[in-house]
Amino acid sequence: MIYNLDKINEMAEGDTDFVLSVISVFLEEVPEDLRELEAAIGASNYDQVYKLAHKIKPNVDLLGMEQTRAIALEIETLGKSEGNMATIRDRFPVLKRDVEQVIGELQKDFDV
Numbered sequence: 001m002i003y004n005l006d007k008i009n010e011m012a013e014g015d016t017d018f019v020l021s022v023i024s025v026f027l028e029e030v031p032e033d034l035r036e037l038e039a040a041i042g043a044s045n046y047d048q049v050y051k052l053a054h055k056i057k058p059n060v061d062l063l064g065m066e067q068t069r070a071i072a073l074e075i076e077t078l079g080k081s082e083g084n085m086a087t088i089r090d091r092f093p094v095l096k097r098d099v100e101q102v103i104g105e106l107q108k109d110f111d112v
Helices: 007-012 016-042 046-060 065-080 085-110
Strands: none
Touching: 007 016, 007 046, 016 046, 016 065, 046 065, 046 085, 065 085
């Protein structure tokens, strides 16, 4: 398991509906953001790469995915200036793998 719910549980203060709501939002938004990020990388659209990595970062952070958050931050930072697409393309598969793994785990763990 590469995620943990410590941050969400702390915010939820025992409200399981809140926890499920956060997980549902993650499962709805992050896969689409990931697809859009992959397309932006394919199109070498630095502005979109920056914006989408910036959007993904807090979602993975909320699930305690520290390594994944670090990669999203790296991609976000690299997206701020042109000339870094090779590095972005090198780092993206790790981000994608981690996010897809967590999506599968969350769907299984929460039966959603």
